[in-house]
Amino acid sequence: MQAAVTDTINKLADTANHAAQQLAAVPDQELRFGDLLLKGGWVMVPIGILAILGLVIFFERYFTIRKASKDESNLMQQVRSSILTGNLESAIAICRNSNSPLGRMLQKGLLRIGRPIKDIEGAIENIGKLEVSKLEKNIGILGIVAGIAPMFGFLGTIAGVIKIFYDISKTDNISMGVISGGLYVKMVTSAAGLFVGIVAYVCYHVLNMMVDKVILKLETDAIEFIDLLEEPSK
Template identity: 30%
Template sequence: MWELVRAGGWVMIPILLCSLGAVAIVAERLWSLRRARIVPAELMPQVQQWIKSDQLNDDAVLRLRRHSPLGKVLAAGLASRHLDRAAVKESIEDAGRHEVHELERYLNTLGTIAGVTPLLGLLGTVFGMIRMFSALTSAGVGNPADLAHGIAEALITTAAGLIVAIPALAMHRYLRGWVADIVVEMEAASIALINTLYGGGFPATPSAPRRRSPKARAVAS
């Protein structure tokens, strides 16, 4: 393994650092984005029970905020429950945006690694070709070892860049989709909370009385 790294030249160092960073980010995100930690299944029924049984107080809201990311979103809405429906919805949306930002932490870095490592491999390929043509210029074809070294450097860095980039790109797409699914679940829980607080539908807007035509007034009279 070490011989391959040495044969690839100095470009292998940033490629190896990118691989370590990608592994660390994927492991951390897989652990942090567990559904049982983000959107516990038992949390929303418990909150609904508090509301229906009139057991909701400031201490319960504080415990809810410390419980999970979904708890923080629901607690933001419950903290504004004395206001109207629009204010509660706005509070939930503000808290939700913050939590989504936390869920997407390091994903941009992982995407950058997936995009940069093939370019690093290409850079190593260019350096390897330069080394090979320099050997051809200085010694002709009489020194196959120099030619082989340049070809090896070109191929090894290209392969290393792709080996790091392909799994990193796949995991980046997978984790993005995972976060999107979690956000949908949090939105569904937020809608359920608003419906529990204010009922299932928005209050109807009273309409202005319609003018009756002179003919209709004559008939009515």
């Protein structure tokens, strides 16, 4: 009886050891983000380029627009003081040295003093349009990235699915493991494309909102400047 029990215990121990060896032999199935991106295939290259392009444009435009949106109340006060004292040369020099969109607009208006107010308004408006165009430079590319990146992602997924079913037709292996194993890898391109597109879409509208604020501020300061020029004639 004791021998039978000992034999059973030995068999259980052998079974446990065998199971442990099998578990140890199973390869690590942990999903690594970097490996997953590499498995996305060639489509990940244009998606990556679009992502880098979008980030470069966003940060370059962000700091440019932020610089243009700085508070110019001190500039307006100095220009007002110079105009009220009749020192136009000083006002022009102040605007020139400011090196800002508002400064260039006011400088153009000051150089037109002596002409009808409509001419001064037109000159300021034209310079304002040029300054806004400079601020909006390359922002439209972010909109293009937001539209193209998801398309590249879907293209990669569709190409991957076509390849999966082509391989199935050649090997006649319709197992779920073959289909799902290849499909989840190809879906990476769709996820990457959508992610880049969403980020580019948000960045595009953030920059546009910043430009709109700058435009509103420039228009307000331009109106204040025109009112200042009309004060002596009232």
